[in-house]
Amino acid sequence: MKTKKIWFLILLLLPFTLVRADEGMWFLMHIDRLNHRDMQKMGLQLTSEEIYSINHSSLKDAIVQFGGGCTAEIVSKDGLVLTNHHCGYGSIAELSTPEHDYLTNGFWARSRPEELKPKSLSVRFFVRMDDVSKRILSKVNEQMTEYEREQIINREIARIEQENNEGGKYVVSVKSFYNGNEYYYFVYQDYNDVRLVGTPPNSIGKFGGDTDNWEWPRHTGDFSLFRVYADKDGNPAEYSESNVPLNPRYHLPISLKGFQENDFAMILGYPGRTNRWMPAAGIDQNVNFAYPAWVEASKIGMDNLKKHMDQNQQVKLEYAPKYAQVANYWKNRQGMIDALSKHQTATTKRADEAKFNLWANKKENKAQFGQVIETINQYYERTNERSRHDNYMMGMLRSSTFAALPYVLGRALLIYADGTDAKRSAIKSDIEAEIANQYETLYLPLEQDVLAAELNLYASKAKAGGLAPLVDSISQATHGVFGDYIKQAFASSLFASKEKLFAFLANPKAEQVEQDPLFLLSSAIMTRYRYTDEAQKREEADFQRAFRLMVEGMRQANPKKVYYPDANSTLRLTYGRITALPADPQNDAKENYYTTLKGTVAKYKPKDEEFDLPQKLIDLYEAKDFGRYADQKGYLPVNFLTNNDITGGNSGSPVINGKGELIGIAFDGNIEAMAGDVIFDHQLQRTIAVDIRYVLFIMDKFAGAKHLVDEMTIAE
Structure with missing residues (x-):
């Protein structure tokens, strides 16, 4: 070194x-x-x-x-x-x-x-691309809310993709660039x-x-x-x-x-x-809140994966891709923390933003751009702890299959249980195939240890961001140690084996899913992961508008510079x-x-x-x-x-x-x-x-x- x-x-x-x-x-x-x-x-x-x-x-x-x-x-x-x-x-x-x-x-x-x-x-071959910025942006204006803007743009994108796919021969994707200031469509062919x-x-x-x-x-x-x-x-x-x-x-x-x-x-x-347009406050958030949580959650997952992989060659083969992915981003995020801190990247960005703010608050620019930097800074200040929480949770979802799997399968099983005989017959083979696919390479001792370790970390470190309520109550009851609870949950859960799941399909009862401990836990995790209240939605919309205007304003302030997206x-x-x-x-x-x-x-x-x-x-x-x-x-x-x-x-x-x-x-x-x-x-x-x-x-x-x-x- x-x-x-x-x-x-x-x-x-x-x-x-x-x-x-x-x-x-x-x-x-x-x-x-x-x-x-x-x-x-x-x-x-x-x-x-x-x-x-x-x-x-x-x-x-x-x-x-x-x-x-x-x-x-x-x-x-x-x-x-x-x-x-x-x-x-x-x-x-x-x-x-x-x-x-x-x-x-x-x-x-x-x-x-x-x-x-x-x-x-x-593999996906690239066929062609074209600029549709004028077409899409002509449909919107600055008087619209961000939600209205998004809905109109999405409808126009759907039309463009339909017009260019030649009856399904091609995959067409319209992408936003410069944070919603330009749009291009891309035509692909998949093999x-x-x-x-x-x-x-x-x-x-x-x-x-x-x-x-x-x-x-x-x-x-x-x-x-x-x-x-x-x-x-x-x-x-x-x-x-x-x-x-x-x-x-x-x-x-x-x-x-x-x-x-x-x-x-x-x-x-x-x-x-x-x-590369990320504001200084966003860099500070990543360095001090988001990335440290990602690194710590990844390391916990890696340690528990490796413990079992080292003991069993079959397990090592089956979990090698997941371990490699988690390990790669673990080192990447730690490297990002070190490099961003060492180079004082946020300081450089803050200086650029100060120059922009002077331009933005000139008389001719102030109405459109004057509040942009202040809005962005306030957003990051309010979401720092949320960012820490979300990255601990993201680390859990990346490392632990059972953080999400019972929720995903359970929703399908509830639809199956509540359906008519005809509905069940129509979807049964798809559910069976998904169960067989998901459980083909799962090793339950590993999965139990990974999930318990990630929950221990999440419950102890992410409280300021608002824990998933069920996780919080379990943590209080177990003094923050989830090992025994997870073992008991697996022992009684419908989701502990594909055999139990196939047996459920033969005799479905919705309450069996609704009361299942792993389904309840996974549902709590996924519900919290996806949760956004109305205030957060407004906050996010204000931020996205300010970010879009910042990018456009910086480009206007430096018209001779050649930019890339x-x-x-x-x-x-x-x-x-x-x-x-x-x-x-x-x-x-x-x-x-x-x-x-x-x-x-x-x-x-x-x-x-x-x-x-x-x-x-x-x-x-x-x-x-x-x-x-x-x-x-x-x-x-x-x-x-x-x-x-x-x-x-x-x-x-x-x-x-x-x-x-x-x-x-x-x-x-x-x-x-x-x-x-x-x-x-x-x-x-x-x-x-x-x-x-x-x-x-x-x-x-x-x-x-x-x-x-x-x-x-x-x-x-």
């Missing part, structure tokens, strides 16, 4: 222009007007039409949203898909068993029939037959584990391969043995030529959420350069913008959960058997850095050189720049990517899956 602090201090002393990153997550339809000339100066050799075209194949046709939360890229004419190992993690875990443990040991299909279909996995083709073992794909997560230098082979299937005409189709590999409109060529520091790099992907899971392009950090003795590489297999082996700890390595990889390293994937200087590259502007959702995004060739797969950022979702740091912001040469080396030399490499278009 001392080394980290040293180079962090060095970075703060560097001249601003030395490592200036290219901030911004840009719409593809705007690159010709806003960015293309700048990108060409930096090394881009493609035309804007080659990046985004509606009528012809282009780069955007090779970029897909993967599984609803990550990005992936098409890398062959037969629909081969590359994404991160951690993006495919849930599907890999689902397909794994103790006898065929693909998470631990890896998996490589030697032929198309061997490719494995997860239960539910899809639901997506199959696992290959994955390295955990010891490569997740090398470094939680310890290295968000850290540099990294040595992680964070990739996995899937394939998209379609019907014989190339159309989306549900899984069928008669489906064929998709012949995509475009696939990315792959470069084995490597790169140098300062080379051009761009990333296309689906960044999930940034909040916050990320919201829509396709964006970001561009920058391969960019080093100051020399770090923890990195064996000569220049600190890449790492090598030498550094990977140096971290090796036999039988360690995070730093173990397969013997075959060590043997390949010792023999220097890197094949054509070695850098021209002789080393085997593993990971590298760029200064691209990305966030969650960009996981799996392609890193592309100036010729449009794939050079890596983005998978992480550096913890020193964790404030990046709120404010972009031109000195610290980095993207960490796995070098495509390491990906192909693992496929070819380690896994013996050269047939998959041969399927790709390689530029040497």
Whole structure:
């Protein structure tokens, strides 16, 4: 950690222009007007039409949203898909068993029939987008309440989506940008037959584990391969043995030529959420109230999950995706607290707001914008404790299945119990399928411990925000210790097993659900989580209006500045350069913008959960058997850095050189720049990517899956 602090201090002393990153997550339809000339100066050799075209194949046709939360890229004419190992993690875990443990040991299909279909996995292709701001905003005015405004906008959105879906062929989504000041619609096509083709073992794909997560230098082979299937005409189709590999409109060529520091790099992907317009008071709320509660609740959940996962390999496989998700955000939120505090981000934002407030209170602006900052500050002051409460509750819901499951299933069971014979017959099979799906991988001893631990924490720490009444009364009766109560509740609950639930369907009685202890507890949690009184609704509406006006007012006050919208899971392009950090003795590489297999082996700890390595990889390293994937200087590259502007959702995004060739797969950022979702740091912001040469080396030399490499278009 001392080394980290040293180079962090060095970075703060560097001249601003030395490592200036290219901030911004840009719409593809705007690159010709806003960015293309700048990108060409930096090394881009493609035309804007080659990046985004509606009528012809282009780069955007090779970029897909993967599984609803990550990005992936098409890398062959037969629909081969590359994404991160951690993006495919849930599907890999689902397909794994103790006898065929693909998470631990890896998996490589030697032929198309061997490719494995997860239960539910899809990719989404982007077709086109357009601006509908004038159409939508012409329907509203500032005299409307926020509720009236929302209702009118939602009706117009529904019309636009219906007009553009071509009879259900496409999925159309209208999104708000700049906090309701602009609107665009996006047209997509979804493919639901997506199959696992290959994955390295955990010891490569997740090398470094939680310890290295968000850290540099990294040595992680964070990739996995899937394939998209379609019907014989190339159309989306549900899984069928008669489906064929998709012949995509475009696939990315792959470069084995490597790169140098300062080379051009761009990333296309689906960044999930940034909040760069967030006010200073919102940052203070997150740092002091919301994020600490999130971190603490996540850690409690992780500890209780891991206790059982370490004792049972089947449980470990079944709960690995949940643990990974909770752990990732646990470290992310703690990193956000540290970075936002260290960089005094709220102070910077407050200074900007003071300047805006001067503009807003000029005579010509005051009527519309004069009260904006005051309204925003008052809102956060009134909701600080509520935010703390909600994040403890959110942590419980993320970690504990039974915080929400009895409520969700119970409502369906009540409808079933109160229905006619015909109604029951119509919905019974759906309820049975949902029960079977939900209970297939549940491990009740773990679930009891997680729920009890989360309730202990929630009841003791969230009181100022107003506990769920039933939880409060149980806490008083048990002196804040929920363990015995939860054990007794599970022992008598209808929701303790699928067998009890199926028995209920055979002889339904509504009072059995209504009096069930887990249903009552879960209902209390969910009711409190969703509760908003009329005063809070008015408060929220006033805040949303003020926030929207603040964003619009700041744009009006700085008309010459080029703005980009916050990320919201829509396709964006970001561009920058391969960019080093100051020399770090923890990195064996000569220049600190890449790492090598030498550094990977140096971290090796036999039988360690995070730093173990397969013997075959060590043997390949010792023999220097890197094949054509070695850098021209002789080393085997593993990971590298760029200064691209990305966030969650960009996981799996392609890193592309100036010729449009794939050079890596983005998978992480550096913890020193964790404030990046709120404010972009031109000195610290980095993207960490796995070098495509390491990906192909693992496929070819380690896994013996050269047939998959041969399927790709390689530029040497």
